[in-house]
Structure formats: C-alpha cells, structure tokens
Amino acid sequence: MSTTDMGKPLATTRSFAGLRSALHIITQSYSMMLAALLLLAVLLLIIIVPLTPGYDPYSQNLAVSLATPFETIDGRTYIFGTDTLGRDLLSRVALAGRVSLLIGVSAVAISLVIGVFLGLVAGFFRGVVESAVMGLADLQLSIPRVLLLIAVAAIVGPSIANLTILLGLTSWVVYGRVARAMALSLREREFVLSAVTQGASAAWNIRKHLLPNVLPQMLIVGSFELGQIIVFEASLSYLGLGIQPPLPSWGMMISEGQEYLETDPWIALLPGIAIFMLVTGVQFLSQAFTSEGQFDLASPPKAST
C-alpha cells in the first residue's frame, strides 16, 4: 500500500496502474489469453443470441425434439440442438447466461456493500462492534455455505429475488474480513488521526478516508467472488432449489440433461461448458489482478461446490 499521508488516496492512479499491469500479465501468459478468449466468447453468446431473429427459449415443438447440434429441420438450423420438448438450446443457454450474470453481479454488489460496511465499522470502532461482527462471520463459516443456502432457499422459497438476496447475504464474510484488516491499519495512519483530532466524525472518516482506500481491493475480491456466486447459483438450480421453470438456468438444464446422458449428452454438456467458460474466464482474469500483488487471496481460482 502506497497511500500518502496527505489523506488523499491514490486509489485511482493505482488502479489504473493495476489495470495496465493486469493487461500486461494477461498478454504475457497463454493461459490468461485463453481465459480472456473464453470469457469473451461466452459474453458474446449471451449478448448477441437474444438479438437474433431465431431467438426463442420457450416455445415447445415436439416435432423437433432432441435435434442434434447443427441439425436442420424444416429449413431451420439448431446450432446447439434442442431438448426433449423441442426448445432451442442455443436460445436457452444464452438466456440462462443472462439470468446467471444478473444474479451474480447483483449478489456480489449486495455482499460487497454489506461486507465493506460491517468490516470498516468493525475495524474502525474495534471493541464490542468488532467482536460482534467477527463472531457473526465465524458463526456463518461454521455451516458449510451450500448447506446454509439449501436450508434457507428451502424455507423462503425459490425466486430470482430471494436467490439474489440470499446469495448476497451469505457472501459478505470475505469482504468483511479483508475490509476490517485494512481498516485496522488505516485507522492508525496520520491522515485519519489528524482528521479525528480535528473533530471529524467517525462516519465522515469511514466515508472519506477508509472507503476510498479499500474500494479497489474490494472490487478485485468481488470479481473473484463473481465466479463462485455463479457456481453456487448453478449448484442450487441443479438441485432444483434455485431458478424455477419456465425460466432456464444452466444448473437446471444440466440436471434435465443428465437423464439423457447416454443418448443425447450435449443437452447437459453445452450449459456445463458455458459455466466453465464463464467461471474460468472471470476467475483467471481476477487472478491477473491479484497476482499483480494488490491483494493476495492465497488460493487459486476455484468453483467452490
């Protein structure tokens, strides 16, 4: 951390430097380039397919059920094939990707806000507040996260909103811990002490001095978490506890496809490959930022469940 004692965070210049060196890392390494390509490909699919004229994730047509990829029936080519109900898999994979990304990004935003708030407050005030926040974090870590998600999803009932809030509420711990650790050292810095002696309120200090200094790191953690959240959502949907039909989701499509694994494996494989591409892309790229030394998560990219 190279924050000056002037009280003015160097966050912006630093994150530009971070971005440049991350780009440098990406272009230097074949696996990073590959990850970037995977991510780009799956994003393009998600963005472009719903704009094409053939896009139709819902309508069922038994006459074309279980079409193999690239099979042409009645003058229409099904690039990804169709499922048992004759629904176009390309459209469904793309829509499911949009839903996944929407839930993932929203849940990351929710957990980031909660975690940063609790972490900064805990680290700035210390004492009882800190014990309470860290105790809550420890408690939450004492239940495997999948299990917690299953239990709560079972009880509040699955819907996109519930799922997003639930994923957001259960993912704050990592931000909370990092933010607290950073706040602990920041609060001893001269620019904070000087503000305190001049009568600045705690809220002002947290907002003006602590927040801008932790935010770049938090966004990196967030990019890392995005992949994990997407996997959690897919796992829940695979178990039937996440996104509900008729809306498609990658996890649910894999679970449906598992029944046809012997005869029509692409039904499960295509959404699975899409998850893999998105998660690998996101996590390897966030690794490029972390390995640049700003923040070390001390663990390789992973898909949690």
Next chain:
Amino acid sequence: MLKFLLRRLLQSILTVFGVLTAAFFLVRLAGDPSVLLLPVEATDEDIALLRSELGLDQSLIVQYGKFIANVLQGDLGLSLRQRVPALDLVLERLPATLELALTAFVLGLVLAFAIGLIMRLTPSPRLRAFIMWLAFIRQAIPVFFFGLLMILLFSVTLGWLPSLGRGTIQHLILPALTLATYELALYLRLFNSALGEQQGQDYVRTAYAKGQTRTKIILRHMLPNALLPLVTIAGINLGMLLGSAVVTETVFSWPGVGRLIVQSVSQRDYPVVIAGVLMISLVFVLINLIVDLLYAVLDPRVRLS
C-alpha cells in the same frame, strides 16, 4: 494446553448454539407448521388444537427454550412425511456420507502426495506446468458438472464403473474421485511451497554436502517436514468437503445425508431438512475442533498464541 483446550471447546459449544438458534428462527420463518401438517379442509378448531399441542400458542421465548431443550435430548421432531423421528432418518444416512467424505479426503491426500512428488522429482518444467494447469482447470469446474463428466466418461462411454447408487467399491470410485480432485490444485501448491521451504534449510545443504542424491534427500529428509501443512489444510478442508458432498450425493444418487436433505426440501419436510443441516454442521464443528487440537499437539506455537 488445558487452557487452550477449554477455550477451543467453549468456542465450539457457542458455535453449535448459534447454529441451533439460527435453525430455530429459520423454522419459524418457514411459516406455521400446523398449516403444513393438516389437510386443507381442517377447521379453525383443528388448527387451534394442533397449535396448542405443538406449543405454537406460547411466546417465542418459551418456544425457543423448549426447542433447545428438545434438541439437547436428541428430539428434533417427527418427519412430516414418514412420521418417524427426523433424527433417526438422518442418522441412518450418516454412515454413507461419512464413508464418501472420508474416502475422498484420504484419496485427495494420496493424489496430492503422489502427484506432488512426481512434480518435484521430474526434471521437466513443462510437465510440472501442465499438471498444475490441469489441477487449475479441475477447480474451475463445478462439482456437479465434473461428476457428470466422470459419469459420461467412465460409465456411459467406457462402461467401467456404475454411475449411481452405493454398494460396492466400484460405486464409491466416481463420487470419491469427483470430491477428491476438487482441492488438488490447492494441495499441490501448498505441498510444493512446503517442499521449497525445506530446500534452503541447513540440514538439506549438509545432506547434499555429504554427497546424497537429490531423490534420497527429498524422500528421506524433506518429505516428512513438508507433510504437516498439507495435512492441516486438508483437515480444515474436510469440513468444506462435507458441504460439497451434499451436491455430489445428488449427482451420483448416493444415499447420504445430503441427498436426504435435498429430497426433503422438495417434499417440504422441514424437520428432516433442519435435522440434516444440524447434523452436518455438528460434524463440521467437531472436525474443526479435532483438527485444531491435533495441530496444537503437533505444533506448540499454536497453543501459546
């Protein structure tokens, strides 16, 4: 040592208590159980009768006290579907879950150990990078999709192993392998850096000076010292492994607690869900406690801090 033991024990009891409290409020969130238990045509008197039978007409504090008292006596309520104690259903399934988790745990260590050694002993940096790359890719694939890929390869295509159920050793291989390979990248990295740390030690230099071969030094001298961190992290991850087992069990129709929980969720059998989650959390807390104590015995620095 006694002080450390007591502190750690107290911490575990507090955690279990916290989990119980969370479980209680989750159940209350689920809504009035009497509505779930009674048929739709039940009269208001029927509902009132059942509510007083279940103690639902009492204050929340009293209900909470009774809940805790019941749990301490091993009473987690009746399964709404099968009318047998929920705990019995869970206990019946517990051996299967433990069998899977422990096998995967040992298998994961053995794999990390063997592959780690190969990586250390091989003269080819390319092979080393390739193995690491494979392990990273494995980690970016969600457990349920990796399990499906294993089924596709070993059951559907090659026909070597059964894809579902429990019974013989062959049934155990695919789910255990799915779980065991998940943390492989982390283990390999740890093992590698632990071995690397030993590399610079005086005793290693002495051994080289005495003219021993590299292989012998690695196997005889460095290996025993590098094992401790690997075993510790694996122990900590054993808890996480339990969480992933919940999903894996569903993929392979493995009759464990995880599958029971997922099935009970879809049948709205909340007492069984809660009993299952409590049981897994309890095992999780116990494992963490044992790992911590073991580590304190092995490394005196831990208990002094």
